[in-house]
Amino acid sequence: SQTIHQWPATLVQPVGSPLSLECTVEGTSNPNLYWYRQAAGRGLQLLFYSVGIGQISSEVPQNLSASRPQDRQFILSSKKLLLSDSGFYLCAWSVTDWETEAFFGQGTRLTVV
Amino acid sequence: GDSVTQMEGPVTLSEEAFLTINCTYTATGYPSLFWYVQYPGEGLQLLLKATKADDKGSNKGFEATYRKETTSFHLEKGSVQVSDSAVYFCALEHRGSTLGRLYFGRGTQLTVWP
Numbered sequence: 389s390q391t392i393h394q395w396p397a398t399l400v401q402p403v404g405s406p407l408s409l410e411c412t413v414e415g416t417s418n419p420n421l422y423w424y425r426q427a428a429g430r431g432l433q434l435l436f437y438s439v440g441i442g443q444i445s446s447e448v449p450q451n452l453s454a455s456r457p458q459d460r461q462f463i464l465s466s467k468k469l470l471l472s473d474s475g476f477y478l479c480a481w482s483v484t485d486w487e488t489e490a491f492f493g494q495g496t497r498l499t500v501v
Numbered sequence: 502g503d504s505v506t507q508m509e510g511p512v513t514l515s516e517e518a519f520l521t522i523n524c525t526y527t528a529t530g531y532p533s534l535f536w537y538v539q540y541p542g543e544g545l546q547l548l549l550k551a552t553k554a555d556d557k558g559s560n561k562g563f564e565a566t567y568r569k570e571t572t573s574f575h576l577e578k579g580s581v582q583v584s585d586s587a588v589y590f591c592a593l594e595h596r597g598s599t600l601g602r603l604y605f606g607r608g609t610q611l612t613v614w615p
Contacts, residue, residue, distance in 0.1 A: 392544075394544075424605075426605075426608075429607065430607060431505065431507070431590070431604075431605040431606050431607045431608065432590065432592075432603075432605035432608075433605075434602055434603065434604075437602065447602075478544065478545065480545075489535070489547040489550065490545075490547075490603060491546075492537075492544040492545040492546065493544050494542075494543065494544045495544055
């Protein structure tokens with residue numbers, strides 16, 4: 389069966405420090421991969437999605453970047469965190485098709501102080 | 502652009518009460534509609550979905566009907582249980598160029614008391 393792993397679960401980082409959140413998927417090949425963020429009081433916002441290795445599309449301009457070095461690995465990064473980067477980050481995957489559900493990781497609660 | 506407006510929470514109910522969580526959407530074309538649920542300490546998981554107008558999605562006693570005329574997808578359950586306590590997210594799938602792009606509402610926290 390397919391599983392998705394996301395870590396860490398919680399993270400407290402100072403302003404200006406770097407960030408690296410990792411997500412890996414098991415049990416499937418060539419998935420679509422997504423990074424979502426939920427800021428306080430807002431819905432889940434799509435940050436990045438990837439349809440293949442090295443293929444990253446950004447939905448909104450921001451202080452973050454994403455990379456997909458392997459088929460089932462998706463990394464969210466920042467060189468210098470801002471206070472506004474605080475939020476709940478979720479990795480998800482789906483099969484390459486319409487009308488299919490997305491499968492989510494447990495999420496990472498990031499607090500920038 | 503596409504968007505989802507979801508009933509503000511939190512919602513607090515007694516066990517066996519009737520539940521409605523409202524969800525309306527704005528979209529071009531005919532999106533697919535979803536309800537996701539997040540139980541405490543877990544990731545989001547699909548609860549139900551509907552892919553075209555008048556479809557009814559159902560799962561675990563929950564139901565939602567895709568209403569194109571009112572652009573709504575309200576979640577209902579006739580008799581809630583304590584185990585239904587969770588955060589519920591309404592979402593739509595954009596039918597544009599971004600494969601699988603989901604637009605989420607803010608989420609509604611449901612607490613059910615015994």
